[in-house]
Amino acid sequence: MSTVITGIGELTTNDDELGRLHDAAVVFDEGRVVWVGAAVDAPDADERVDAAGRAVLPGWVDSHTHMVFAGDRTAEFEARMAGEAYAAGGINVTVEATRAASDEQLRANLDRLADEALRGGTTAFETKTGYGLTVDDEVRSARVARSRAESVTFLGAHLVPAGMDADEYLVLATGPMLDAVVPLVDAIDVFCERGAFDEEQSRQVLRAGQTKGLGLRVHGNQLGPGPGVRLAVEHGALSVDHVAFLETEEIGMLADSWSGGARGTVATVLPACDLSTRMPLAPARDLVDAGAVVAIASNANPGTSYTTSMAFCVATAVLQMRLTVEEAVRAATLGGAIALGRDDLGRISVGARADLQMLDAPSVTHLAYRPGVPLTAAVWRRGERVV
Numbered sequence: 001m002s003t004v005i006t007g008i009g010e011l012t013t014n015d016d017e018l019g020r021l022h023d024a025a026v027v028f029d030e031g032r033v034v035w036v037g038a039a040v041d042a043p044d045a046d047e048r049v050d051a052a053g054r055a056v057l058p059g060w061v062d063s064h065t066h067m068v069f070a071g072d073r074t075a076e077f078e079a080r081m082a083g084e085a086y087a088a089g090g091i092n093v094t095v096e097a098t099r100a101a102s103d104e105q106l107r108a109n110l111d112r113l114a115d116e117a118l119r120g121g122t123t124a125f126e127t128k129t130g131y132g133l134t135v136d137d138e139v140r141s142a143r144v145a146r147s148r149a150e151s152v153t154f155l156g157a158h159l160v161p162a163g164m165d166a167d168e169y170l171v172l173a174t175g176p177m178l179d180a181v182v183p184l185v186d187a188i189d190v191f192c193e194r195g196a197f198d199e200e201q202s203r204q205v206l207r208a209g210q211t212k213g214l215g216l217r218v219h220g221n222q223l224g225p226g227p228g229v230r231l232a233v234e235h236g237a238l239s240v241d242h243v244a245f246l247e248t249e250e251i252g253m254l255a256d257s258w259s260g261g262a263r264g265t266v267a268t269v270l271p272a273c274d275l276s277t278r279m280p281l282a283p284a285r286d287l288v289d290a291g292a293v294v295a296i297a298s299n300a301n302p303g304t305s306y307t308t309s310m311a312f313c314v315a316t317a318v319l320q321m322r323l324t325v326e327e328a329v330r331a332a333t334l335g336g337a338i339a340l341g342r343d344d345l346g347r348i349s350v351g352a353r354a355d356l357q358m359l360d361a362p363s364v365t366h367l368a369y370r371p372g373v374p375l376t377a378a379v380w381r382r383g384e385r386v387v
């Protein structure tokens with residue numbers, strides 16, 4: 001069944017030729033966008049929806065989450081708000097709870113979070129393993145993730161599990177564990193940070209992923225300066241995520257990675273995580289000014305960022321990271337799609353997947369102008385109305 005949404009007050013297409021349209025219409029059929037233009041010219045369709053002047057934009061593409069887990073870390077959060085610093089070791093608390101949970105419990109928790117994200121306009125998300133850290137627990141995490149996520153990343157190199165030596169664990173994580181998860185995942189990731197994996201160990205993980213043909217991601221420069229960005233760019237990673245502590249040279253490297261039409265490395269900023277860990281905000285303004293490709297993601301996880309709200313991340317990116325609303329919306333839609341290596345998501349133009357959200361507002365500016373207000377009026381995924 002085809003659908004036409006007409007009467008769109010402001011349509012964000014993320015298409016360089018179409019730009020931002022007013023008094024617009026979109027037609028989709030069989031899950032794909034088939035027509036975009038002025039409302040007066042819109043062709044007819046089986047179903048007609050009147051946006052009555054409201055704004056329509058692509059669904060959020062959340063390119064960094066850790067939503068396969070059990071338990072929560074309220075006590076750790078309270079301690080942090082009372083002045084304690086975040087440390088990578090907290091991950092072990094979630095690893096214990098995740099190992100103790102059944103597949104059904106993990107699946108139910110993922111469904112709860114994915115449904116919550118969808119109600120907030122997220123039509124595609126990536127999620128990672130990384131709270132299992134045994135062969136069996138990483139495989140079942142990947143399987144649970146696959147049941148719901150658009151893209152699944154293997155993060156066996158999240159932390160050295162309690163009771164194991166780092167070198168011994170890496171032999172497992174880059175050997176039998178990787179072999180077992182490869183059929184279920186799209187990319188490999190490493191937490192390159194003090195308290196997790198150092199430069200040489202991170203290189204080992206990325207090389208192992210490369211030999212399996214996986215996309216590469218790096219958690220880098222989250223808790224302090226480090227080699228994460230350099231390693232990511234050197235290895236042609238799809239994205240390097242967190243990037244809170246960047247030198248000017250590293251910002252230049254990320255921008256240069258796209259020069260000459262090359263597929264570069266996306267800098268993924270995680271505003272909710274920066275706030276929840278009381279870390280400096282990633283320098284998103286400097287990254288955009290330098291010409292880097294930026295994505296905004298929620299980093300939904302129980303330790304450092306227990307939110308699925310991309311609208312909150314966009315508002316924070318505008319109000320505190322000083323992006324314009326247009327830049328922030330683009331980063332949370334098209335930027336996420338590029339980080340996932342997908343050209344059918346994050347835009348509203350002919351051929352794209354019909355993943356759209358309508359706001360209960362006349363323009364995307366309201367996302368930052370009215371922070372914290374749930375503005376999602378309707379959501380379509382693959383052309384089907386889901387909210």
Ligand code: NIG
Nearest residue numbers: 090091191219299301303304
């Ligand atoms: O992206 N940085 C590493 N991983 C998560 C945190 C996970 C946790 O603390 O449970 C992150 O922030």
